[in-house]
Amino acid sequence: MLPTYTGKLVILREVEAEDLPLVWEWENDSEMGLYLNADPGKRMSMDEVRRRYEQYRTDPTSGLFIITKLDSQSIGMLGFDRLYRDIGTCRLFIGIGDKQYWGQGYGSDAMRLALQYFFKDVSLEKVQLSVYDFNTRAIASYRKCGFEVEGVRRNIAYVHGEWCDSIEMAVTTSQFAVLESLWNLTRPWADVAGS
Ligand SMILES: CC(C)(COP(=O)(O)OP(=O)(O)OC[C@H]1O[C@@H](n2cnc3c(N)ncnc32)[C@H](O)[C@@H]1OP(=O)(O)O)[C@@H](O)C(=O)NCCC(=O)NCCS
DSSP states (O other), X not given: OOOOEEOSSXXXXXXXXXXXXXXXXXXXXXXXXXXXXXXXXXXXXXXXXHHHXXXXXXXXXXXXEEEEETTOOEEEEEEEEEEETTTTEEEEEEEXXXXXXXXXXXXXXXXXXXXXXXXXXXXXXXXXXXXXXXXXXXHHHHHHTTXXXXXXXXXXXXXXXXXXXXXXXXXXXXXXXXXXXXXTOOOOOOOOTTO
């Protein structure tokens, strides 16, 4: 069971079965498809959403948080996979599905909470993600959270008539320790009831 964290703007909590219709909506949105998969036409069936949900619940190397506002309204998701405790890494993805909340700090707040979880509670060494080069808002958000560019995979996808690159970004536990003191976050609380 994943813990629940409260930040300045959002709450991060484990996905529940009741969230799946909303997750399905976000997964089938063409702008989300563009930013998350470089494929605006990507569609996901409800069966596939349910299959992934079961995987998140049973596979300790992956999981999905729902991002809610402080009033509990669900606005997005933050997932991870390839969480390998022995080598101390995992990979993240994030999507604010409710677009009216883009560019207002919600995504960065959620990401900072996730970094607190992975570095302080799970004790990882490094957290990684990939972002397409055209996704300048996401790159700006990740930089605010301490991610730095580790490498570039060239011509990874062909979108709207142009090749785009995948930017590989990461933040380490030592970088996180420096940044955390600057963020002045509300110390998240962990709801471990039932875990
Ligand atoms: C990526 C995402 C999670 C970021 O969360 P967010 O809440 O929108 O981001 P924030 O508001 O915290 O930070 C975005 C920063 O980019 C800036 N920004 C906003 N729009 C921008 C744009 N079009 N281009 C460049 N920068 C932009 C903002 O000003 C802000 O920086 P600032 O705080 O210094 O002013 C969110 O936008 C999202 O889910 N987008 C759709 C899906 C997606 O792109 N997922 C990531 C796939 S790798």
